[in-house]
Amino acid sequence: MPSISLKGHHMPESPVRKLVPFAENAKKRGIKVYHLNIGQPDIKTPQIALDAVKNNRIDVLAYSRSEGSEIYRKKIAMHYKKYHIQVTHDDILVTTGGSEALFFTLSSIADAGDEIIIPEPFYANYNSFSIASGVHIVPVTSKIDTNFDLPPISEFEQLISDKTKAILICNPGNPTGYLYTKEEIHALAQLAKKHDLFLIADEVYRDFIYDNTEHYSILRESELEEHAIMIDSVSKKYSMCGARIGCIVSRNNTFIATALKFAQARLSPPTYAQIASEAALDTPQEYFDQIIKEYSDRRNTLITELQKIPHVKVTQPKGAFYCIAELPICDADHFAQWLLEKYHYKHETVMVAPASGFYSNTAFGKYQVRIAYVLNKDSIIKAVTILKHALDEYRYIDHEKTTTSSVASCDIH
Template sequence: MPTISNKGKNMPESPIRKLVPYAENAKKKGIEVFHLNIGQPDIKTPDIALEAIKNNTVKVLAYSRSEGSEEYRQKIANYYKKNNINVNASEIIVTTGGSEALLFAMGSITDPGDEIIIPEPFYANYNGFSTASGVTIVPVISKIEENFALPPIEEFEKLISPKTKAILICNPGNPTGYLYSKEEIQKLAKIVKKHDLFLISDEVYREFVYDNLQHHSILSDFGLEDNAIMIDSVSKRYSMCGARIGCVVSKNKDVISTALKFAQARLSPPTFAQIASEAALETPQSYFDEVIVEYKDRRDTLIAELNKIDGVKVASPKGAFYCVAEFPVDNADSFAQWILESFSLNNQTVMVAPAAGFYSTKGIGTKQVRIAYVLKKEDLIKSVEILKAAITAYNAK
């Protein structure tokens, strides 16, 4: 009988999606499920993007250029300049979501067996992308007690080996919501230049920053022209997750010319989605101002409610729309499944993402969950009320 590849066997399941069958079964029983498990915003997609699709004059839905249309890349470059990121269209390759941008980046700078250092917990699919690329993730642990701040730079230095090709960060972070300070980026810039490494920064949540803090891109003023690779996407910024448009950005010409070969191999990014994404760049600042106020209110509500539960430990996110909480349960995976299978309050229950899947170190984060505050405040309050009752019931069984 033909056999499956070891790579296929080693591909990790998504901690975000693996509980879906249990949630579907709960719904079949008539139970309402509050989805705190996935970063699918309920914020409306900008009308300008949707209208661009409805009113387009395309007669032949042809391939676009492999690197994305010239017009769209030029407009992205203009958008970046407004954010203190000075790049031009030739330094941008449009991809099918940020996911493909990460795969292109890994494919361009690593060979099988090479290593990438990543602070954990990290976006779970980094595990999948690295497995698909034959890359080994070397984790450096950040701690909930320290709000998931950048671990001491000495911890990174200890892990650098001849196989190390890059350090990868997500800023602001998924799943933690942590926002790296300028000083932390400077420390990373210094170490990657010292050791001739790349610094990859996943910056898809750039707009979502709270408390009057500022996002610092690795392509701003850190002297990383040769070292920096930025990953971006329209998914969260414009609540356009289904568009599947992202980009990989670098001033390193070898990186871009290599990534372009990967882009040519998959032919082109989707044409209609580029039309929508190009139009979305005209979204007025007022849209983001309202969204930021809404997410900040949701964050504050969620954190305040979680802190009312005895034994719960929660980090306070400064960006994105996630937080990691540690529950007083024996195992968050078991709890997350049990609450869908066996618990409801007023015929309602909650779906969370067990956080162990956001770590690559075994045995870490087993009592933690990631919560996405993408629901309105009333639903967040109800969700935490359900979680509080569920924790009590789970520990009593």
């Protein structure tokens, strides 16, 4: 058989996907599964966006411009003013989701062997995009014991080499919910300028900020015109994950022109989704007010309930809709599979995302899971109750005998 590529070998499987067959089997056995594992909100997409697609008048579903339609980009630029971000439509490249935005960005700034510094834990697909691009992630580890606070800037600086092309942050962060302060962004901006690196901020959760705090975009930093690249997406903001529309925003024209060449190779972003996304920009503020209140309540419920379980560590997320929880278990992959394969509490169980995939140093995530609070409060309470009972039972079983997992038996952490 002809051989597949080395990078194909090294591409990680989705940390959740390998659990999907176990979840499907559990359902076949009549077990209800609470999905705390995914970033797919249950929130309704704005009606104005849905209607725009239903009322479209297309008769030839043609390519759009590779950079996205000019009208849409002008509306995006106008929309950012609300966030004190001053850009023009020429600074915006519409992409097929935030994923493509990240991939074009990495491709435009880094060659195989180059390095990107990323605080970990980070969005699992940063690993995938890096491997696909041949780029090495150099992690700066933030720790649950210190609330996933940003490590000192000196830790970043120590890691800068002549291979370093960028620092990439996710603000607010998936999977930690960490929100960067203005001072932290400013310090990172100074560091990027000092060493002439790109500072990339994945801000797709910008609107999900709680406790009346404010998000501070890297694009608000003055004198960072050439260095700042912002990644955005309609997926979470408008509960439109299936649209596949995102964008790259940068005032660095050379960078945008380069990313455009990658965009031209894939011809255009999807047309229907651009119609929905353009209309979504007119979503009334009340829609967001309700959602933020809902997510804030869910977060409070989740954290309160998790803190009631002995030996569970969790931090208070300030944004996005995830938290990392450290559990009294030997191996999160093993535990997550066991929950689906062997466990139920009154015919219900939970699915969580093992956190090892969110680290470059996968061992750091061995006892941790990511929990998404994308379910309503009642479901969250039920799911955490199940988790509590499951942890009680998990401590006292002989793991080697009770699962089909390839994970060996291990001491409880």
